[in-house]
Amino acid sequence: MQLLGEVQAEDTQLAERLQFMPRRTITIFLCPTQSSFERLTGGIIPHWGEAAADPVHWRIFLKAPRLQEGKQITIKHELAHLLLAELAHPHRLPRWFNEGAAIFLAAETQHLEPALISRAMVTNSLLSFDDIEALLSFPNEKAGLAYSESYHAVNFLVQRHGFAALAEFAQALAQHPNPRAAFQSACGEDLWDFEVAYFDYVRKKFRWYFLLDENVLWGVGIFTLFIAAYIVTRMRTRKKAAQWENEERETPSEEEPDAREENDEDHDEQNRS
Structure with a gap:
C-alpha cells in the first residue's frame, strides 16, 4: 500500500x-x-x-x-516514460528525448556526470541522437554515456525553449510521426540545428572535465611520481659523481711518489757527475 x-x-x-x-x-x-x-x-x-x-x-x-x-x-x-508516451500517442518518442526527459523530470543525479561526455570528446566517440536509438543494445559504459548525453540534451532544450517545451514536443509528436517536423512545430527550430547547437554547447562546457576523472587523476599522479623519482635519482647520481671527482682531486695519485723518487735519483746522478 x-x-x-x-x-x-x-x-x-x-x-x-x-x-x-x-x-x-x-x-x-x-x-x-x-x-x-x-x-x-x-x-x-x-x-x-x-x-x-x-x-x-x-x-x-x-x-x-x-x-x-x-x-x-x-x-x-x-512514470515520466508513461506520461510522455501518452502525450505522444500514437507515435513514439525519440530515445534521446524519452530518456533525457525522464531523467530530468525524476531529478536523477547519477547521469549528470559530465566527465563521461568529456572523455567521449577526447576519444571522438560522442553519440548522435540517431546513435542513441540503439541504447538498449549498448554495454554498460556506453549506455551511461547515452543517458548522460540525453539528459544534457533535454536540459539544453529547457534552457533554450523553456520547461513547457517538454510537453509541447511530446504533444507535437502525436500530430507528426517525424521527430524533425514535430520539433519544428513545437519549438520553431529545426531539430538538426538544435542538435548541432547542443554539441557545440557540450564541447564548450565539458571539454576539460575529463581531467577530473578518477582514472585520469590516478594516471597523472602516477606519472608525476615517476617523473619526480627520475629527477631525484638523476640529481643524486650527479651529486655522487661530483663527490667522487672532488675526492679524486684531493687524494694524491699513486704515481706521484714514484715520480718524486725518480726525480731525486736523477738529481743525485747529476751531482755525482
Missing part, C-alpha cells in the same frame, strides 16, 4: 508539471528475481536496467530486491 501511495503521489506531481492528466490505470509488477523481470519484460531490457515501463499497456516493472535505494526516483523515472 505504501508503494501505491508513492506512485499515486508521483503520478499526480508529474501530471501537474506537464499539465496533462492521464485517465489510464497503471499496473505495477514487483519482480523478486532477475529471471522473473526478464520473463515479464520479454528479455529486451539489458542486465543494467533497474526497471521498465510498458507505455502500450501502462505497466511498470520493478526489480523488487534492488528497489530500496532510490526507489522514488526510479518510480518517477518510469
Whole structure:
C-alpha cells in the first residue's frame, strides 16, 4: 500500500508539471528475481536496467530486491516514460528525448556526470541522437554515456525553449510521426540545428572535465611520481659523481711518489757527475 501511495503521489506531481492528466490505470509488477523481470519484460531490457515501463499497456516493472535505494526516483523515472508516451500517442518518442526527459523530470543525479561526455570528446566517440536509438543494445559504459548525453540534451532544450517545451514536443509528436517536423512545430527550430547547437554547447562546457576523472587523476599522479623519482635519482647520481671527482682531486695519485723518487735519483746522478 505504501508503494501505491508513492506512485499515486508521483503520478499526480508529474501530471501537474506537464499539465496533462492521464485517465489510464497503471499496473505495477514487483519482480523478486532477475529471471522473473526478464520473463515479464520479454528479455529486451539489458542486465543494467533497474526497471521498465510498458507505455502500450501502462505497466511498470520493478526489480523488487534492488528497489530500496532510490526507489522514488526510479518510480518517477518510469512514470515520466508513461506520461510522455501518452502525450505522444500514437507515435513514439525519440530515445534521446524519452530518456533525457525522464531523467530530468525524476531529478536523477547519477547521469549528470559530465566527465563521461568529456572523455567521449577526447576519444571522438560522442553519440548522435540517431546513435542513441540503439541504447538498449549498448554495454554498460556506453549506455551511461547515452543517458548522460540525453539528459544534457533535454536540459539544453529547457534552457533554450523553456520547461513547457517538454510537453509541447511530446504533444507535437502525436500530430507528426517525424521527430524533425514535430520539433519544428513545437519549438520553431529545426531539430538538426538544435542538435548541432547542443554539441557545440557540450564541447564548450565539458571539454576539460575529463581531467577530473578518477582514472585520469590516478594516471597523472602516477606519472608525476615517476617523473619526480627520475629527477631525484638523476640529481643524486650527479651529486655522487661530483663527490667522487672532488675526492679524486684531493687524494694524491699513486704515481706521484714514484715520480718524486725518480726525480731525486736523477738529481743525485747529476751531482755525482
